[in-house]
Amino acid sequence: MLNNDRLLVQILLLGLLGASLWVLAPFWSALFWAGVLAFASWPLMRVLSGLLNGRESMAAALLTAGWVLLVALPLAWLVSNLAEHIRDATELVKSVQLQGLPAAPDWLRQIPLVGERLVRLWQTVDAQGGAFFAGLKPYMGEAGNWLLARSAQVGGGLVELVLSLVLVFFFYRDGPRMAMFAERALERLIGDRAEHYLELVAGTVQRVVNGVIGTAAAQALLALIGFWIAGIPGALVLGIVTFAFSLIPMGPPLVWVPATAWLVWHGDYGYAVFLGIWGMFVISGVDNVLKPYLISRGGNLPLVVVLLGVFGGILAFGFMGLFLGPTLLAVAYSLISDWIDQPVPKLPEQASIEEEPRPS
Structure with a gap:
């Protein structure tokens, strides 16, 4: 006969566990990365905690600050440099529209099967630079939308990265x-x-x-x-x-x-x-x-x-x-x-047969 009180407690515990997982669902990715980062660098945490005479909170704070310096500062520097290179790429596209392409290299014509076609495409872009890029505008718009969506994902990833760097402190300390x-x-x-x-x-x-x-x-x-x-x-x-x-x-x-x-x-x-x-x-x-x-x-x-x-x-x-x-x-x-490595348990019949004395 089932114990109704125990069954009710189990249902309530399962409901509480499901509600807790639902609350934590938006943070799974940040929690995961914080856990992986803390797990992989845990030997550093032990060494630093030993040098600080067991002060785990201080060691966790220093190690977290180190990750912020190693990750956040290079990322900010990288974003600023990428912005400059994007401007250079934009100027390159504008110069192609105005001045056209240089002469097609000789090796391009020598490519088997598609060499002549590539040279003609090169000459078409050179002769009709403005019209060619105007024809590409619809596709460039789609590419821009794709890049915009990826940028939103990158922005969300940066937010998760910052949250992970905050959570990793608690993983270190606790x-x-x-x-x-x-x-x-x-x-x-x-x-x-x-x-x-x-x-x-x-x-x-x-x-x-x-x-x-x-x-x-x-x-x-x-x-x-x-x-x-x-x-x-x-x-x-x-x-x-x-x-x-x-x-x-x-x-x-x-x-x-x-x-x-x-x-x-x-x-x-x-x-x-x-x-x-x-x-x-x-x-x-x-x-x-x-x-x-x-x-x-x-x-x-x-x-x-x-x-x-x-x-x-x-x-x-x-x-x-x-x-x-x-x-x-x-x-x-x-x-x-x-x-597989565990020994196979013997059946009762087999055990009794082995234990019976053999006739002399």
Whole structure:
């Protein structure tokens, strides 16, 4: 017979939990990023707290201030520099409308199948610059609307970033208590293996964060070297932009492809070919090698599980899936592995047969 009082309490608790999740729903993304940031940098928090004789609030405040300086100031500097480059791009479009294009390069005609067509297109733009850009106005309007929508998303992302930097202070300060609460709750669910799975999740998230940030830093450094060799102006700014774009799938080509086009526009065809090859095989290619290696290093996960977790997580959850995907697959893989490794319990009939003495 069901206990009505206990059932009523369970329903009320579930309703309270659902209402709490509903209240927190607008802040899930900021909470997630604050948690990931605090989790990945927790060794720094422990070191700083030890240097300050256990004053966790002071250590959390200093570490949060450091993140603000590392993230907010470079972001503001980057936005101001991008505004200047946008003005330069606008002036370039105006000069094309007034003065036309330079002579088509010889190598453009030699491209198989489409070389002559590209040269004719080049000459058409050169001869009818104003009319050509006038015909592009409807498409430019659609592109402007798309950019406006993306700008709104970027603005929302900046608000979430600021909120994350505020929340990360509380994650630092109350981190041990949160970890104890999560461990006790998990013990109520799965028993003694709770600590093992918490360590598994912690290690997976930390490796994913290190893999993502490490790969982005490597791509930014390689992009900076390529831009510097090719003589691209504002190479340092473009390197920082590459770091930011490396955090999203297929982001770096949005930086080195326009830089290659700029070299073609100025007639530096040799450097344009160099930067195109460098961007395709070095800047973008390192993402396919370094990120899976850094994520799988130090763990017992097969590389294919990491790859499926990274790419499948992005397709399923967006950018947050970059962290959720490998973590979910890691936990599932560990659960199945532990279940397989457990000895199979013997049936009562088998146990009685084994215990019966054999006739001599």
